[in-house]
Amino acid sequence: MTIRVALIGNPNVGKSVIFNALTGGRAHVGNWPGKTVEKKEGICRYKGERIEVVDLPGTYSLTAHSIDELIARDYIVKEKPDVVIDIVDASNLERNLYLTLQLLELEANVVVALNKFDVAESLGYEIDVQELSRILGVPVVPTVATEGKGLRELLEAVVESAKGRKRVITVSYGKAAEELISKIEKAILKDRGLSSRYPTRWLAIKILEGDEEVLKEVERSPYKSEILEIIQ
Ligand SMILES: Nc1nc2c(ncn2[C@@H]2O[C@H](COP(=O)(O)OP(=O)(O)OP(=O)(O)O)[C@@H](O)[C@H]2O)c(=O)[nH]1
Ligand SMILES: [Mg+2]
Incomplete structure (x- = not known):
């Protein structure tokens, strides 16, 4: 089975480090169709699964206000990847979770990588990972991409989610x-x-x-x- 995975996250959260770690740095680099924005694709193998990884442009949101946001959103809506790895900066949770909520609203099959967990810890933040996962209704995996920590657990969660998602949460707007x-x-x-x-x-x-x-x-x-x- 081939699992199609898209990486998404705010700028500077560690997407490239995670992309390189997953794909061994061997990427096919091109442009998004009709756009001058770089598209990177690579392959990762894990436990007999072939995982195709696409790096989406860094974005804070999924509105139609910038070309990067539109590329990311169109890819998720139209190509429907099996799993979307949402890379979140654990040291900047509140700002980063905005994109997470937008992905859930799009009904993407999300796995959250709580990256820069070392930075969050050094700032004295205590994140209840299980509770966050319960509230969001998706797997949440702490990672320190620069040290390769948590990446196996991340792949495990990706393979598990690709088999079937549990539920979709909805945010009430009043x-x-x-x-x-x-x-x-x-x-x-x-x-x-x-x-x-x-x-x-x-x-x-x-x-x-x-x-x-x-x-x-x-x-x-x-x-x-x-x-x-x-x-x-
Ligand atoms: N301490 C720490 N630093 C990290 C971690 N992951 C990434 N970094 C660092 O964070 C910076 C940004 O990482 P990138 O992988 O370039 O981030 P990106 O999301 O690809 O950034 P853009 O492509 O510019 O949006 C780099 O200096 C990384 O070395 C982590 O888990 N812990
Ligand atoms: Mg990058």
Whole structure:
């Protein structure tokens, strides 16, 4: 079996160190189709599994505001990798978990690598890894990429998650927003073309946010006026 894995994370969290450690530094380097942004791909073998690893551009978020964010988001939505390794800087959890929540909203099959765990420890941070994993509903593995620590456990979690995910958590945005989200979702569900390609809750949230790329999709929907009427 081949497992397709994408690496994602904020800038400077250790993506390249992890990519090199997993792939032995042997990468195929090219560009993303039609873009001048570098695309790195490599192969990792673990316990008889062939794992294809793609390094996504470093990004804080998955809005449509920058080319890097769009590349990362399109890849996850359209290519649907089996597992997304979300590399999180353990010494900067709050900022980094924003991207994690966006990935969960996209219904990506996430495994969190809690990297720079040594830095977090030296700052005196005590992270309850199990509790974090319970709250997020995905595996969380502490790593120190520069020392190769935790990478075997990370691969173990990746192989395990590729076999099947447990559940998807949802973040509640409060009563008023949730009412609108569910109305929009109902309208979206009528459009099979749209709802078969994207997670409907994610689409509804993006429509509420006024996401330009998603609104372009709505423009093409036969249920366009119904959807737009809700957000008016
Ligand atoms: N102490 C410590 N340093 C780390 C760890 N992982 C990576 N680093 C260091 O963090 C810096 C950034 O690592 P990179 O792998 O280049 O990070 P990146 O996410 O690829 O960064 P961009 O590609 O610029 O977004 C480097 O100086 C690494 O040596 C870790 O677990 N602990
Ligand atoms: Mg890098």
